Amino acid sequence: MDKFRMIFQFLQSNQESFMNGICGIMALASAQMYSAFDFNCPCLPRYNQAYGLGILLVPPFILFLLGFVLNNNISMLAEEWRRPQGQRGKDQAVLRYMFCSMAQRAMIAPAVWVSVTLLDGKCITCAFCTSVPVETLGNASHPSLSQGDMKRVLARIPCKEIYDGQELIANEVAIRYLRCISQALGWCFVLLMTTLAFLVRSLRPCFTQAAFLKSRYWSHYIDIERKLFDETCAEHARSFAKVCIQQFFEGMSTDLAAARCH
Template sequence: MDRFKMIFQYFQSNSESVMNGICGLLALASVKIYNSLDFNCPCLPRYNMMYGMGIMFVPPIALFLCGLILNRQSVIMIEEWRRPTGHRKKDLAIVKYMCTFVFTRAMVAPVVWILTTLLDGNCFVCAFSGSVDPDKFPGFANSSSPETQHLLYKVPCKEDVLIRNNTSRKAVSRYLKCWSQALGWGILLILIILAFLARSLKPCFDQTAFLQTRYWSNYIDIEQKIFDETCCEHARDFAHKCILHFFQSMHNEMKVANFTKKSEDEEDHIHGITDKEQVNKLLKYWYQSKPPLSINYPTQRQHIKGKSNGCCLEDHKQTDV
């Protein structure tokens, strides 16, 4: 169980290579899901458009949400925005960088899904078969208007008796698939050009602000992970000592079970915080009063004395985050 937990935490890390790998897996999963999808157009007026557009755009929303869930930085971005300023000033550039990082990667799988549906063309044919001009196709030109419209909606259902022997059914289907594929390749070309321009023009701009923003974005992520690890260490020692205190009257039984205190050589993570109220005050202080981003002053200790005392720290100047 611990191994799976470690793997999950590893994939939630802030490493760009890991996040790119996750986005790639989501993109491959979107293609696999689409290929295994049992596509059945209803071939009915008003429902064709709803079904075709639904298949094209509803799954990308779910894939986008999955991308946000798997990206640990999306939660950190929201927390950083809503968290009180404390000993730091809010830097909107960092939040914007996080937002760009999160949304660009979360959009990979949805874009792949949309491009796949357009290049395949079946959704497009289902959605717009009733919108083509029947005069362009001889097999529909001589029919009455209501009958023609009804036949056009039947174009995606090639096994339907009414449309199966119509000579222009394949022509309408090819016509719509050509438009769908042209649209798909056009979108793909635009995305490639934008990515090329972003890569090519990036060295032309001053990288100082970008490097600073990227550094502090990574710092916020690492700081949160180290704080969580420290809390886990403290919670483990706190629980260990509470249990030892509870079983103090059962010293002999504890010896039999080898449940004894840790040796003095082992590291103590309690740091003088010894009851629930002190822990709650410490966590509240961490959230509301961020530690200043400076290590030029002596190591500061938080003096929490009893239930009547709060967390006390010397005041420091605000530092940019």
């Protein structure tokens, strides 16, 4: 237990390392959650797209908000933004830099979720199975099929056990086609995120370092302030507990002396 307490105190004393660790854990957790998620496409024309795109976009939004919630600097940023102007002016550049820094860390887990989801291909297959080009990949001249019936048949592509349109288009052909598009989008997304991260890291020295240095200063200041506050609280609690214990034993001695007299 003492080892865990020491590790936690070390992470608290180094805010940047703590947040980097939290971001890494959230990224691994997002990938693990997707692998453990039981994906069940409804295979209905009006629900497939909502379900597939919902799984693709809603969890990343939740993870993005969770990244802000777990960041200890968000409260300080809100307090600094809402405080009265007073004699100390607000440096908008520092506030923007801190917000962008928190947003970059919060986007790691959502980016991992979107990347894993696109590379897996199930969401895109479910969402856009009714948009498969039957004219190119299948038999568009299949008799006795209206447009509505064709949509109903194509909506069952993700569900092999109930798919009944092999004469229209082979199930494996449609799934391979959609998964190929999904994986291409996934690798493009990974390339885009990697390029953006490279540009942010490489172009930062080209701009002024004042906001960056001020942000680092306030980050170190907050870490030291919290550490000193915890130490002062512990010392004050120890001294106050000592006074209370002394009063307790003094009162006990008085009661014992009174009992002996009787």
